[in-house]
Amino acid sequence: xxxxxxxxxxxxxxxxxxxxxxxxxxxxxxxxxxxxxxxxxxxxxxxxxxxxxxxxxxxxxxxxxxxxxxxxxxxxxxxxxxxxxxxxxxxxxxxxxxxxxxxxxxxxxxxxxxxxxxxxxxxxxxxxxxxxxxxxxxxxxxxxxxxxxxxxxxxxxxxxxxxxxxxxxxxxxxxxxxxxxxxxxxxxxxxxxxxxxxxxxxxxxxxxxxxxxxxxxxxxxxxxxxxxxxxxxxxxxxxxxxxxxxxxxxxxxxxxxxxxxxxxxxxxxxxxxxxxxxxxxxxxxxxxxxxxxxxxxxxxxxxxxxxxxxxxxxxxxxxxxxxxx
Amino acid sequence: xxxxxxxxxxxxxxxxxxxxxxxxxxxxxxxxxxxxxxxxxxxxxxxxxxxxxxxxxxxxxxxxxxxxxxxxxxxxxxxxxxxxxxxxxxxxxxxxxxxxxxxxxxxxxxxxxxxxxxxxxxxxxxxxxxxxxxxxxxxxxxxxxxxxxxxxxxxxxxxxxxxxxxxx
Numbered sequence: 001x002x003x004x005x006x007x008x009x010x011x012x013x014x015x016x017x018x019x020x021x022x023x024x025x026x027x028x029x030x031x032x033x034x035x036x037x038x039x040x041x042x043x044x045x046x047x048x049x050x051x052x053x054x055x056x057x058x059x060x061x062x063x064x065x066x067x068x069x070x071x072x073x074x075x076x077x078x079x080x081x082x083x084x085x086x087x088x089x090x091x092x093x094x095x096x097x098x099x100x101x102x103x104x105x106x107x108x109x110x111x112x113x114x115x116x117x118x119x120x121x122x123x124x125x126x127x128x129x130x131x132x133x134x135x136x137x138x139x140x141x142x143x144x145x146x147x148x149x150x151x152x153x154x155x156x157x158x159x160x161x162x163x164x165x166x167x168x169x170x171x172x173x174x175x176x177x178x179x180x181x182x183x184x185x186x187x188x189x190x191x192x193x194x195x196x197x198x199x200x201x202x203x204x205x206x207x208x209x210x211x212x213x214x215x216x217x218x219x220x221x222x223x224x225x226x227x228x229x230x231x232x233x234x235x236x237x238x239x240x241x242x243x244x245x246x247x248x249x250x251x252x253x254x255x256x257x258x259x260x261x262x263x264x265x266x267x268x269x270x271x272x273x274x275x276x277x278x279x280x281x282x283x284x285x286x287x288x289x290x291x292x293x294x295x296x297x298x299x300x301x302x303x304x305x306x307x308x309x310x311x312x313x314x315x316x317x318x319x320x321x322x323x324x325x
Numbered sequence: 326x327x328x329x330x331x332x333x334x335x336x337x338x339x340x341x342x343x344x345x346x347x348x349x350x351x352x353x354x355x356x357x358x359x360x361x362x363x364x365x366x367x368x369x370x371x372x373x374x375x376x377x378x379x380x381x382x383x384x385x386x387x388x389x390x391x392x393x394x395x396x397x398x399x400x401x402x403x404x405x406x407x408x409x410x411x412x413x414x415x416x417x418x419x420x421x422x423x424x425x426x427x428x429x430x431x432x433x434x435x436x437x438x439x440x441x442x443x444x445x446x447x448x449x450x451x452x453x454x455x456x457x458x459x460x461x462x463x464x465x466x467x468x469x470x471x472x473x474x475x476x477x478x479x480x481x482x483x484x485x486x487x488x489x490x491x492x493x
Contacts (some may be wrong), residue, residue, distance in 0.1 A: 006456040007391030009487060014436060259437040259460035259485075322456060 011258035025180035030269035031251035035316035108244025132231035143220035165201035178223025261320030270300035329486035340430035404477035
């Protein structure tokens with residue numbers, strides 16, 4: 001029995017699904033996606049360490065790569081070509097708002113509006129934070145359940161947002177558990193604020209229940225099981241700032257699922273925001289308007305282990321079953 | 326393209342049945358899911374209330390690709406008189422329920438299914454899976470029409486398929 005191969009048609013896609021994974025900034029190591037191994041993953045269940053950012057629209061990628069020619073002779077005749085500049089950018093709009101989407105579209109640090117201490121002076125990115133609740137040292141906390149003890153747990157209730165991370169204790173360089181959330185130049189630059197790491201951390205969650213001295217979260221923390229050195233701070237929301245000096249950097253995947261079973265995957269191992277925080281406003285019915293987070297990113301190079309080439313983006317195409325190739 | 330029409334009908338029927346198995350109709354004495362294709366039934370002007378009726382209208386064929394891409398327009402008509410036990414005062418509620426069922430069925434992922442050839446199928450004989458998928462657009466809803474005590478609506482969806490070699 002033979003199976004018929006049909007002609008390959010252009011991919012017909014509806015939407016773009018975005019995923020991100022952290023870059024180890026200290027070691028300059030991005031997350032690499034191997035489409036040969038896991039390219040056919042379920043869109044709702046990306047392989048680790050990739051995190052779903054949801055659907056996005058307006059996905060536009062541009063190649064800024066320039067090709068020049070070498071001409072010889074008189075009259076000049078083009079003899080060869082060379083690449084004089086390699087560049088790629090990506091822009092898109094996120095269809096959902098969340099900490100991760102805000103962080104990617106922030107342009108610089110994406111900060112948490114930590115619950116302030118009583119009487120704290122007003123500050124644009126949040127005043128002096130209230131004292132954080134330490135995790136109990138018995139190691140019973142998990143990625144979705146934070147053990148803080150019966151007394152501390154009374155300060156939290158279902159519906160709260162929390163940031164879970166270590167105290168700032170004078171460290172310099174990239175800070176933030178799971179994801180490098182900011183770069184600290186010196187302790188004095190952050191005023192020695194013990195809450196600074198929790199102020200910038202992406203290790204946040206939503207409380208869904210509080211019982212028996214533990215806080216239950218709606219979803220696992222991005223950084224996984226917390227260490228006993230971490231503490232829990234309640235937060236009101238998120239804030240980013242125009243003009244910050246820090247560049248976020250991410251590994252990103254953009255997946256277009258074709259209606260014929262084919263799939264196109266754009267993998268940018270290193271993306272940095274190339275604009276400040278921005279939104280795109282769409283009028284539903286005036287005066288109602290819908291705001292989408294708008295991000296624009298510049299790709300940075302990685303070395304392909306197969307041949308040592310420095311590249312910005314991997315575009316993979318997984319044909320549908322029994323399509324001519 | 327008959328295969329595409331049949332496949333879309335079966336897909337929609339199955340999804341709507343899963344959402345609301347109690348939506349049924351009796352056609353010539355046989356109780357069926359509440360979805361029918363107008364051109365496959367006896368000619369009638371009557372509107373079947375509380376059921377979805379598919380009417381195939383426009384057709385376009387784009388021959389540029391390696392396989393011709395066919396676009397079929399499907400109008401999905403449905404109406405309700407409301408529940409007699411409620412003197413029809415729940416007709417708006419029942420129409421809204423049908424709106425939600427149809428929207429949910431067509432919005433659910435995936436937006437494609439394998440095109441099937443039902444020509445030779447019968448009891449005990451399965452339809453034949455073809456090599457390409459059909460897929461469809463988002464659904465658009467026309468305004469509600471009130472005719473006497475009845476509320477009705479027409480929803481429209483574009484159904485796409487590739488014309489495979491040898492396909493009739």
